[in-house]
Amino acid sequence: MTESVTLVKDREPPRYMQLAGELRRKVLSGNFAAEFPTEAELCAQYNVSRFTVREALRRLQAEGLIARRRGSGTTVQPAAARGNALHQPISNVGELLQYALGSRIAYQSLGRVDLPGLAVSHLGETKAAEQWIGFSGLRRVDGDPRPLAMTEVFFAPRLEAVCAALDLSSGTLFAQLDDLAGINVGKVTQDIQAIPASTEVARLLGLRRGNPVLRVIRCYHDLEGRLFEISVSHHPGDRFVYSMHIDVED
Amino acid sequence: MTESVTLVKDREPPRYMQLAGELRRKVLSGNFAAEFPTEAELCAQYNVSRFTVREALRRLQAEGLIARRRGSGTTVQPAAARGNALHQPISNVGELLQYALGSRIAYQSLGRVDLPGLAVSHLGETKAAEQWIGFSGLRRVDGDPRPLAMTEVFFAPRLEAVCAALDLSSGTLFAQLDDLAGINVGKVTQDIQAIPASTEVARLLGLRRGNPVLRVIRCYHDLEGRLFEISVSHHPGDRFVYSMHIDVED
DNA sequence: CCGGTCATTATGTCCGGACAACGGGAAAAG
DNA sequence: CTTTTCCCGTTGTCCGGACATAATGACCGG
Numbered sequence: 001m002t003e004s005v006t007l008v009k010d011r012e013p014p015r016y017m018q019l020a021g022e023l024r025r026k027v028l029s030g031n032f033a034a035e036f037p038t039e040a041e042l043c044a045q046y047n048v049s050r051f052t053v054r055e056a057l058r059r060l061q062a063e064g065l066i067a068r069r070r071g072s073g074t075t076v077q078p079a080a081a082r083g084n085a086l087h088q089p090i091s092n093v094g095e096l097l098q099y100a101l102g103s104r105i106a107y108q109s110l111g112r113v114d115l116p117g118l119a120v121s122h123l124g125e126t127k128a129a130e131q132w133i134g135f136s137g138l139r140r141v142d143g144d145p146r147p148l149a150m151t152e153v154f155f156a157p158r159l160e161a162v163c164a165a166l167d168l169s170s171g172t173l174f175a176q177l178d179d180l181a182g183i184n185v186g187k188v189t190q191d192i193q194a195i196p197a198s199t200e201v202a203r204l205l206g207l208r209r210g211n212p213v214l215r216v217i218r219c220y221h222d223l224e225g226r227l228f229e230i231s232v233s234h235h236p237g238d239r240f241v242y243s244m245h246i247d248v249e250d
Numbered sequence: 251m252t253e254s255v256t257l258v259k260d261r262e263p264p265r266y267m268q269l270a271g272e273l274r275r276k277v278l279s280g281n282f283a284a285e286f287p288t289e290a291e292l293c294a295q296y297n298v299s300r301f302t303v304r305e306a307l308r309r310l311q312a313e314g315l316i317a318r319r320r321g322s323g324t325t326v327q328p329a330a331a332r333g334n335a336l337h338q339p340i341s342n343v344g345e346l347l348q349y350a351l352g353s354r355i356a357y358q359s360l361g362r363v364d365l366p367g368l369a370v371s372h373l374g375e376t377k378a379a380e381q382w383i384g385f386s387g388l389r390r391v392d393g394d395p396r397p398l399a400m401t402e403v404f405f406a407p408r409l410e411a412v413c414a415a416l417d418l419s420s421g422t423l424f425a426q427l428d429d430l431a432g433i434n435v436g437k438v439t440q441d442i443q444a445i446p447a448s449t450e451v452a453r454l455l456g457l458r459r460g461n462p463v464l465r466v467i468r469c470y471h472d473l474e475g476r477l478f479e480i481s482v483s484h485h486p487g488d489r490f491v492y493s494m495h496i497d498v499e500d
Numbered sequence: 501c502c503g504g505t506c507a508t509t510a511t512g513t514c515c516g517g518a519c520a521a522c523g524g525g526a527a528a529a530g
Numbered sequence: 531c532t533t534t535t536c537c538c539g540t541t542g543t544c545c546g547g548a549c550a551t552a553a554t555g556a557c558c559g560g
Binding site: 211241 | 442446462488
């Protein structure tokens with residue numbers, strides 16, 4: 001068996017995934033603002049069973065894009081109710097990241113680095129000796145010069161070949177990773193904490209040392225449960241709200 | 251049509267819900283620590299179809315209680331990987347709250363109160379004039395005298411009759427509401443923010459004024475989308491981590 | 501002892517069908 | 531005109547079946 005970094009996706013995703021992607025694009029383009037098609041219509045239009053349609057719609061619902069009511073039908077959720085997509089339960093990471101409200105981030109490479117001393121319970125068996133591949137960047141909303149986030153991203157050593165091919169200016173390292181290496185997210189754990197700003201963070205975010213900062217640490221695992229990415233974000237407490245919603249699925 | 255506050259659940263929940271509750275109880279009791287039954291076994295044992303079994307397991311998986319792998323089978327997640335149930339995606343709220351690590355909270359009634367001035371985007375059409383029914387309490391872990399949370403809970407005016415029957419010492423107002431009035435959670439939105447401690451919050455949590463505090467504001471909507479509860483929690487930044495995990499469902 | 505092959509078994513995907521529960525509007529009753 | 535009743539369309543629940551795909555261990559050949 002040859003061991004090589006997989007650089008292309010081999011099998012195509014299941015049909016409900018494709019359908020979910022198709023519908024997500026249309027929803028975000030405003031196609032169904034007036035009226036969302038019924039399950040039966042989607043079955044006929046895409047020539048799939050109701051199971052497939054419902055499985056796709058279940059995802060869009062979990063993402064907060066649509067609302068469904070028995071007897072009434074399916075409607076597109078107003079953008080206000082969607083929360084910040086940047087920090088939303090993740091289903092199709094690549095596409096989801098794109099509708100984060102016009103914020104931009106460009107990363108710079110940090111090369112191989114030691115993981116910062118993180119008191120994260122999710123880390124588990126990660127060897128402290130390993131050096132991960134780091135990136136860092138400031139995220140800003142279009143008009144505002146004050147950054148909304150200082151983010152550091154670390155990828156597992158085994159992804160070094162893929163990381164070399166990343167386009168740092170696009171801001172969606174994630175989507176690229178999915179495209180380039182076919183890495184799928186299976187589970188994400190995150191720790192959220194309110195901490196005082198360190199000197200450096202305060203400088204970068206335009207705060208005073210000691211001011212409240214929201215720190216979000218995320219551990220991304222692939223479908224086999226292997227940790228492949230860690231991200232650490234610092235947000236200014238005075239102008240950042242981590243907004244999310246949870247749909248109880250039924 | 252007579253208008254009356256529903257005080258009993260009339261219809262019984264769907265089968266997959268019952269099965270999920272049954273299995274959840276067993277998992278939390280440690281029944282399946284060694285080996286979790288297969289779908290086929292559950293089908294036979296409970297005399298339901300595979301659809302029903304999978305729908306139940308899907309919920310337990312979303313709660314982080316079990317992990318499923320194609321080809322391998324289903325296993326119970328170690329408690330460490332479950333995150334803090336208190337702050338977890340909510341499926342069966344009543345039962346879930348009970349396995350929050352031994353923390354306790356006893357509420358005191360605030361009576362009818364105005365909603366505090368919350369800059370929450372999710373509020374929507376709520377009339378500021380209405381008076382909601384408020385409760386407040388401090389949450390502590392068993393051994394530690396320093397509270398982990400100062401929580402205020404507000405229920406919609408229409409639930410006044412139900413609120414009068416609540417047992418404030420049990421700490422699971424939610425489960426009681428579900429039992430008493432059959433109120434089911436359909437959607438939860440939450441805002442998380444890092445803010446400086448006010449004088450009062452600092453006093454209650456044992457901090458200094460201005461210290462970082464994690465504030466979590468939740469809006470609970472029922473299945474019809476009506477807002478029926480708002481909770482505001484303040485957590486000390488130096489000893490509280492909001493830990494959660496997200497399973498990508500597939 | 502190592503490595504590859506294969507059957508077994510588990511979950512994942514997908515289908516078709518059936519009925520229930522709910523919402524909303526139209527029709528009927530007052 | 532108001533209220534109630536009824537019908538119909540939509541989503542929710544549940545069933546049985548079929549095949550695909552992944553993990554595992556047993557088997558076998560080197």
